[in-house]
Amino acid sequence: MGKVKVLVNGYGVIGKRVADAVALQDDMELVGIADVVGDWRVKMAQRKGYTVYCSVSDPKRVEDMKKAGIDVHGTLEDLLKNGALDVVVDCAPGGFGAKNKEALYDKYGVKAIFEGGEKHEVAGLSFVCQCNYDEALEKAEAGHRYARVVSCNTTAACRIFHALYTNFKVSKARMFLVRRATDPVKTDTRGIMNTVVPSTFPSHHAPDVKTVIHDAIPDLYSVAVKAAHTMYHFHLYDIHLEQAVTREDIIEALNKEPRLSLVRMSDGVIGLGAVIEISRDVGLPRGDIYTIPVWEDLVTVIEGKEVLLAAACPNENDVIPENVDAIRALTLIEKDWKRSLEKTDKTLRIPKVLY
Amino acid sequence: MGKVKVLVNGYGVIGKRVADAVALQDDMELVGIADVVGDWRVKMAQRKGYTVYCSVSDPKRVEDMKKAGIDVHGTLEDLLKNGALDVVVDCAPGGFGAKNKEALYDKYGVKAIFEGGEKHEVAGLSFVCQCNYDEALEKAEAGHRYARVVSCNTTAACRIFHALYTNFKVSKARMFLVRRATDPVKTDTRGIMNTVVPSTFPSHHAPDVKTVIHDAIPDLYSVAVKAAHTMYHFHLYDIHLEQAVTREDIIEALNKEPRLSLVRMSDGVIGLGAVIEISRDVGLPRGDIYTIPVWEDLVTVIEGKEVLLAAACPNENDVIPENVDAIRALTLIEKDWKRSLEKTDKTLRIPKVLY
Amino acid sequence: MGKVKVLVNGYGVIGKRVADAVALQDDMELVGIADVVGDWRVKMAQRKGYTVYCSVSDPKRVEDMKKAGIDVHGTLEDLLKNGALDVVVDCAPGGFGAKNKEALYDKYGVKAIFEGGEKHEVAGLSFVCQCNYDEALEKAEAGHRYARVVSCNTTAACRIFHALYTNFKVSKARMFLVRRATDPVKTDTRGIMNTVVPSTFPSHHAPDVKTVIHDAIPDLYSVAVKAAHTMYHFHLYDIHLEQAVTREDIIEALNKEPRLSLVRMSDGVIGLGAVIEISRDVGLPRGDIYTIPVWEDLVTVIEGKEVLLAAACPNENDVIPENVDAIRALTLIEKDWKRSLEKTDKTLRIPKVLY
Amino acid sequence: MGKVKVLVNGYGVIGKRVADAVALQDDMELVGIADVVGDWRVKMAQRKGYTVYCSVSDPKRVEDMKKAGIDVHGTLEDLLKNGALDVVVDCAPGGFGAKNKEALYDKYGVKAIFEGGEKHEVAGLSFVCQCNYDEALEKAEAGHRYARVVSCNTTAACRIFHALYTNFKVSKARMFLVRRATDPVKTDTRGIMNTVVPSTFPSHHAPDVKTVIHDAIPDLYSVAVKAAHTMYHFHLYDIHLEQAVTREDIIEALNKEPRLSLVRMSDGVIGLGAVIEISRDVGLPRGDIYTIPVWEDLVTVIEGKEVLLAAACPNENDVIPENVDAIRALTLIEKDWKRSLEKTDKTLRIPKVLY
Numbered sequence A, B, C, D: 001m002g003k004v005k006v007l008v009n010g011y012g013v014i015g016k017r018v019a020d021a022v023a024l025q026d027d028m029e030l031v032g033i034a035d036v037v038g039d040w041r042v043k044m045a046q047r048k049g050y051t052v053y054c055s056v057s058d059p060k061r062v063e064d065m066k067k068a069g070i071d072v073h074g075t076l077e078d079l080l081k082n083g084a085l086d087v088v089v090d091c092a093p094g095g096f097g098a099k100n101k102e103a104l105y106d107k108y109g110v111k112a113i114f115e116g117g118e119k120h121e122v123a124g125l126s127f128v129c130q131c132n133y134d135e136a137l138e139k140a141e142a143g144h145r146y147a148r149v150v151s152c153n154t155t156a157a158c159r160i161f162h163a164l165y166t167n168f169k170v171s172k173a174r175m176f177l178v179r180r181a182t183d184p185v186k187t188d189t190r191g192i193m194n195t196v197v198p199s200t201f202p203s204h205h206a207p208d209v210k211t212v213i214h215d216a217i218p219d220l221y222s223v224a225v226k227a228a229h230t231m232y233h234f235h236l237y238d239i240h241l242e243q244a245v246t247r248e249d250i251i252e253a254l255n256k257e258p259r260l261s262l263v264r265m266s267d268g269v270i271g272l273g274a275v276i277e278i279s280r281d282v283g284l285p286r287g288d289i290y291t292i293p294v295w296e297d298l299v300t301v302i303e304g305k306e307v308l309l310a311a312a313c314p315n316e317n318d319v320i321p322e323n324v325d326a327i328r329a330l331t332l333i334e335k336d337w338k339r340s341l342e343k344t345d346k347t348l349r350i351p352k353v354l355y
Helices: A013-023 A040-047 A059-067 A076-081 A096-108 A129-141 A152-165 A205-213 A247-256 A272-282 A320-331 A337-347 B013-023 B040-047 B059-067 B076-081 B096-108 B129-141 B152-165 B205-213 B247-256 B272-282 B320-331 B337-347 C013-023 C040-047 C059-067 C076-081 C096-108 C129-141 C152-165 C205-213 C247-256 C272-282 C320-331 C337-348 D013-023 D040-047 D059-067 D076-081 D096-108 D129-141 D152-165 D205-213 D247-256 D272-282 D320-331 D337-347
Strands: A004-009 A028-035 A052-054 A072-075 A087-090 A111-114 A146-149 A170-179 A219-226 A233-241 A260-263 A292-295 A300-302 A306-313 B004-009 B028-035 B052-054 B072-075 B087-090 B111-114 B146-149 B170-179 B219-226 B233-241 B260-263 B292-295 B300-302 B306-313 C004-009 C028-035 C052-054 C072-075 C087-090 C111-114 C146-149 C170-179 C219-226 C233-241 C260-263 C292-295 C300-302 C306-313 D004-009 D028-035 D052-054 D072-075 D087-090 D111-114 D146-149 D170-179 D219-226 D233-241 D260-263 D292-295 D300-302 D306-313
Touching (some): A004 A013, A013 A028, A013 A040, A013 A320, A040 A052, A059 A072, A076 A096, A087 A320, A111 A320, A129 A152, A129 A205, A152 A170, A152 A205, A152 A233, A152 A247, A152 A260, A152 A306, A205 A219, A233 B219, A247 A300, A260 A272, A272 D040, B004 B076, B040 B052, B052 B059, B052 B076, B072 B076, B076 B096, B096 B111, B129 B320, B129 B337, B146 B320, B152 B233, B152 B247, B152 B260, B152 B292, B247 B260, B247 B300, C004 C013, C004 C320, C013 C087, C013 C320, C013 C337, C052 C059, C052 C076, C059 C072, C087 C320, C111 C320, C152 C233, C152 C306, C170 C205, C219 D233, D004 D013, D004 D076, D013 D320, D028 D040, D028 D076, D059 D072, D087 D320, D129 D152, D129 D320, D129 D337, D152 D205, D152 D233, D152 D247, D152 D260, D320 D337
Parallel strands (some): A004 A087, A170 A219, A260 A292, B004 B028, B004 B087, B170 B219, B260 B292, C052 C072, D004 D028, D087 D111
Antiparallel strands (some): A292 A306, A300 A306, B300 B306, C292 C306, D170 D233, D292 D306, D300 D306
């Protein structure tokens, strides 16, 4: 089987990382990236050697991008017409994926991965590698062409819940999220300052988790607020078990789980700032870590059956390996979820132990 | 009965507000304020006409304050020796109250009110007016001389819980607090930036609430994080009832409760920033409101018996009326909690409806 | 002469303060306020007893405001048609003033005050009381009906420059402004986070100052950046004199100047946070102070002829007294700028000494 | 000549980067790093394969580090006694360098590099590669053993001034710095929030620049404030020339200068946030770039002889290459500054063009 030909549509916070991750896979070929403007972001893509396409079939846009100094190689639709792509990873802003699906992916019969900004219904399949790779395989074998990599928060929650529900009988969970306000690059205009802003209660995260883990945890609610910081969400979990456990049981389960890592207040990791510094020190590009740091010494068991967990969600990058795995599941080039996960972790150099 | 003679020891964020509040009461006399330095804060106290004392019996400190331009009228100990005070409201930084109690208040047999920075044991009586004024009266009648006004967060929680447990059968509650990082005036050096910092899990708030409401809610836990803002804490409550309720039941209970006020996202009150702007627009000095804003349209009832509430805690000032009421309870000048509360609310112009 | 009948159009950060200030004047009558929505802001105006009008002549808007619970008394245009107003203070968002002038004020021949969000050309007269009240009188006597109260930054700069050019020969000045990012009430959506954002170089402030002080300082440039805070701009001035001066000369000139106040690092006023706390402690509604705090101990004289000054600009409120004075100048009810200024300062309780 | 044996003393924000940079040089050997605690930072150093020493000759400290899980190989003093080091790069917190010099480096006659937290007098030689490598060589040849790599801000200013004074006749310059408040990893406790804090006027930066460029610019002053962000300082320069220039002249000079890079608002680089995102996208570890981004489209020439420049100072890393070059100068292993600079730039992959 030849390499899977992939294009990343939308070169923003997620798109640029997915492009780099795909380029590292020996079973995939990054045909190029597509965007709609020619600012510094796209200029960097070009300097990096990525072939640049225009996301939209609009000669005016192509012209503007060329004027800005981009060597546009054509439009996404040109590529689709020519059958040059196996999979499009759609990293356009939330809502555009649904439009692109209708206008392009349905029309040309290409496979597509959507991100968490799209609703479950757009893809009909929501995906977190360690939770439901097999479900994705099954659907793909039946001819289903779409998958949605869920949002950073939902991905983090699914990994944590997976550690718990595969090891214990979990009856109920409440999630409280303190979200970062906006991405570092958008802090010029979209920030929040000196405030906390509640979301609608309950928040969409619990229903979103259910699109992946289904009924593994029967009673699930979440609430979320935005706080005045720019990187990493803070997660608190209040999880009820139907069996008695110890702190050690929980820590062992977290330790065994892929793409989760333990940090400790007692090592000086006293907040998101320290977790981010650790991430940068890991040495991967952009300070990415892909794994979910969970505070080992904040694991609290109340009266044997209620567990409190605190975690940091690396919002820019925890979903990147999921995109790579989703491509494999959807194209059926790898039938074993653990082999896909391990290959992705190795190529992206995802750390299990952070320090 | 003559007026109760009160001195405020420590003229910081809480102390300056307590001094102003005491000065407004016709059954109290503000003898003066005491502090240990002569910076702009104490200069303002003097401009306001407050008599300034030195908190410590140290001629060097007195001299330094005089050099800075303060007309120091003596030391706190001088006043105590002369029997010039009925009550000291100790607003010194956390931990100093315990020291002052041992060194001064025990020695001179003066009554004293402590703030939330001190442990319950320092006072042996923790106080929130609408919850346990009668307990305070009882102890005072038995000769007890100390009370602790609990912290802003605990005060807010006690008011909210009081609205619930006096109207419904509450079995269990979980509190999640997103705390402000430091006071506006200390933002130069003690801030947190672009981070979220978890506290020890569970946090001290739940045990603190129990010092006031005792076993009114049998199963109570709290967790807290610090976020990167400077005013008002954000509170989320997850409360379990043993009876079925509707949203309307809950809203009615909140509406009846003193020192709670309702705000609405649908009126544009979409976060702490808007609540703070409303507070400033109320027009009281320093933008204080003393009441706890609760979001009416975020009141959520899950399956009839679990209630989610979101509230803002005006951390600088919700405890101020409690200090006034605690003076009355401790000195037995008012035996009816509602009369004390109403008198305080009237003199401080505490709004029930914010807009 | 009867009272000047004033309406405030636009009840935002500036409008609500102008309304309160006008309501305090015995030579003015606040006919009401006008706005276009019915959120908590306008509800508060109504609770305060202000008569509410709709800014636009659109029955749908009026209806929506009524549905939100506002007792709308008609539209601004109704009032203008009936000759019910002498002056409109237009505090609508930047740019709307120009539209309102064309659509309403020109048409009905009413006098109008614009704010700093409008260009000088809209009013043809820019105003800072102590700099050019006489120019305003002269134009008003000649039938000119409009004045623009310049922005908070320009107002602050004009006061500071006035202290200098009326006492010394000033050849040149450079201003460097570190602006607050957005208003506290808009921090939910319009903030900047963890960044500094430069404006176009040079910034509009120097040309804006020249609309008021004309050629009092021949060579004037300014640059500005936005920083990640929400209240008060920080100003740095580098001013070149054609004569030798001492620090004491400069401090004396600042001390004599109205609506300027001195603060000192040595009193613990070590940044904007402390200045804001002082402002709140002054005790006026919303923590307003109207005066410009200048750091006395940062006044630096380099080689006798170059002066460095650092100041805080209370961006929400320094222009409020200017609006009151501008109404007097434009309506010719007071011909002496000092009498207007003193009357305004007294009614608004503007402090000269802050602590 | 064998490799220069280097130890980095103090593994914080600067130390960890210097260690990595030294490890990349083929003419240097990183003997190890030294620190005084065993938190996550030092654990990461150990995971990376760096040999860890204890900075102080205190068995208790060594024991504590071992208990925390660090395999301590001895103390810095042990190494010095054994003559195992040619150069110590002292990256301990400001002020400790002076103490270490007296206690250790003077005593054992080792060469040492200090950082900008130390005064010029500690080293007697302040260093920025492109400005005074030759001065360093000369002193080293005369037996001088110490150099100070100046602070990030001073380094940035020296590079920019070098571009100007080597191409034009510069008479005078004023620097205005908007500093980041604290390092990302220290944001938990040392931040400033929602404020701007002025430094003493004038600030230490201008005198500091003079320790490197001496009298290349005769009249030089600087002022600085701290603003509420955590990464990158913002620099504004107001530079007076004795000759007429155009914008193009200035841009050309900046373009030719090593370790300076141009960015443009028109490419969407509208503040520090965007510059930091670009830095991360460059792909080097920790998002470092080492070069100074200057806004090309903000270069402003006023009346031919006054130049305004705006730049971002990557405060964590611009000094890292200077440390490598300083080692070469001090040990005389490279006599040509350009060859040292180019070797360092190549090994650290320092970008000249950012996008």
